[in-house]
Amino acid sequence: MNKLIILMAIAVIGYLTLGRPDILESEVLNLQNQDAYSETSATVGGRCYEEKCLTIYVAPWCPACRSLKPTIVSLTEELQAEGFDVKVVVGNDSQEATVKYAKSYPFPVYLDADSSFYKKANQRGVPFFLVTDKKGKIIKKLAGGAANVKVMRNELEI
Numbered sequence: 001m002n003k004l005i006i007l008m009a010i011a012v013i014g015y016l017t018l019g020r021p022d023i024l025e026s027e028v029l030n031l032q033n034q035d036a037y038s039e040t041s042a043t044v045g046g047r048c049y050e051e052k053c054l055t056i057y058v059a060p061w062c063p064a065c066r067s068l069k070p071t072i073v074s075l076t077e078e079l080q081a082e083g084f085d086v087k088v089v090v091g092n093d094s095q096e097a098t099v100k101y102a103k104s105y106p107f108p109v110y111l112d113a114d115s116s117f118y119k120k121a122n123q124r125g126v127p128f129f130l131v132t133d134k135k136g137k138i139i140k141k142l143a144g145g146a147a148n149v150k151v152m153r154n155e156l157e158i
Contacts, residue, residue: 022138025120029110032102053085059092060101
């Protein structure tokens with residue numbers, strides 16, 4: 001009887017840790033406009049209104065993030081023109097560095113200087129790209145990236 005209880009407990013723990021889908025938790029972050037310094041709050045992560053959404057996370061101190069910036073900008077603009085929900089998050093650095101780097105983007109980006117969203121996303125390193133579905137389930141992950149929009153879209157399956 002004890003062995004049966006132990007086996008059932010192991011099965012339940014296994015399901016809870018391995019069988020559950022990888023969900024991207026949501027976080028309310030400030031949205032930095034590139035114009036005069038003005039912020040509004042918005043939710044990043046979690047559920048999205050489209051079939052798929054893309055969240056891109058970069059850091060000011062990251063050489064790969066800086067070198068991929070032109071690709072990230074082109075990819076974001078191309079996808080948004082197609083009606084795809086894309087959110088770029090700048091964080092994992094001081095507030096000053098995060099705001100300064102965020103202002104270098106030609107569109108509004110989200111600020112995560114305290115790394116709260118970074119921690120919830122449970123990723124290692126930057127940049128990272130997460131494609132999620134309507135329920136917030138992560139359906140594609142990409143660490144690093146490519147310097148070509150077409151290659152990035154193929155890697156992300158979007």
